[in-house]
Amino acid sequence: MCSMESLNGRGRETDIFHTKGVSVSLQAKLSNNVNVLYNRYTVGSSFGNKIKLGRYSHCLTYTCIISFVNIVQNKMVLAKVFKYQHMFRGFPKFSDLKLVEEELPEIEDGEFLAEAVYLSVDPYMRAYAPRIPIGSTMIGSQVAKITESKNPDYPVGKYVVANFGWRTHTISNGKEEGVVFQPYILPDFEGLPISYGIGGLGRIGNTAYFGLLDICKPKEGETVVISGAAGSVGSIAGQIAKIQGCTVIGIAGSEEKGKWLTEELGFDHFINYKTDDVEKALKAAAPNGIDCYFDNVGGDISSTVIYQMNHFGRISVCGSISSYNSINEPEDILIQFPLVFKQLRMEGFNVSRWSDRHMEGIKQNLKWIKEGKLKCRETVTNGFENMFEAFTEMLKGKNVGKAVVKV
Ligand SMILES: NC(=O)C1=CN([C@@H]2O[C@H](COP(=O)(O)OP(=O)(O)OC[C@H]3O[C@@H](n4cnc5c(N)ncnc54)[C@H](OP(=O)(O)O)[C@@H]3O)[C@@H](O)[C@H]2O)C=CC1
């Protein structure tokens, strides 16, 4: 039987009830400004407005008439939120996170309510995990639609790019604590997908753009190696190196990825680190040595690349995903030898370094996309509930291009 589990006197959107232990979401949206105390009402007939039925609509087979007691229909919004429950150890486990519902209050002056449309899953979520406070919302960025606002800088109907974490609904005043990137209105992408705001036309694109151009400073005719080449950052970095007139070698983990890199994105060579002898394959692809290395993965792959670099080569250290899930300390590999004898320059970076030039990167990447010189690919997972799956599939290399979740 259907029984009321949770009622709240400030609800505008969602009432929650349970049937035989199964959570059923029934969203009955009343017209704005309605604030009526319903002692009893009948779903489906009383409401002239939008009615959304949750996943378990079979509950309706019991009856089309569901009685609710003492509902004050107001402006309640329920947010689904993934909480960071246990510190990741090794490869993340589903039980490390907890999916909860949070009831949001009404927005106040200066605030807006945003509803997530696309959420990002990224390797840094694993890399930064030891610093995430237990019990807090899982970290991450999203493109969200502003659905209510009492802040003129964030008008209703606009999309916002923000570090709200793994949550469907968020109230913000535009000043998020502890994050470099504050929520900003999605720029005009001239018809390109809004999801690019968390990918090629956002921090991901800028990581490739600034990390390659400002640190490696590739020159025409030079040889550039990109590891993690078929991922979101790597695929863009490699294409930007091509735009600079370089010979580009991509390293990634599957033949399908290699085909995409060479046949569609214009990479000159592909090395499958899972099946090829990377050292030999590099020698064959770069017989005159390597000038620039954009490093997304670290570990053995990177040591092998660095040992084949030319004098005064430049290494941009973007990330080291090969170690993020390791429990054991990595084995020592001596890279000081080539650094000294080849007089290499190796520099790590965080894309936030260029936050004051954020729009420059977005505008340039947008221009290149419009000119047909840059392609962005996405691997889309549907459903907020599947965030964890999307995240771990990305860590396993199942994504091609940017991994995103569509709510
Ligand atoms: N410094 C900065 O400001 C930023 C750094 N980063 C870093 O950039 C890198 C790429 O991130 P992003 O483009 O978002 O993610 P990707 O889209 O590249 O996804 C991660 C990819 O890593 C590869 N991978 C997984 N395990 C290994 C392994 N053991 N060895 C080699 N490759 C592996 C997989 O591809 P495959 O099939 O090839 O194995 C997978 O698709 C990461 O290291 C990330 O931390 C990202 C954003 C900003």
Ligand SMILES: C/C=C/C(C)=O
């Ligand atoms: C800013 C992002 C850093 C990593 C390690 O991904």
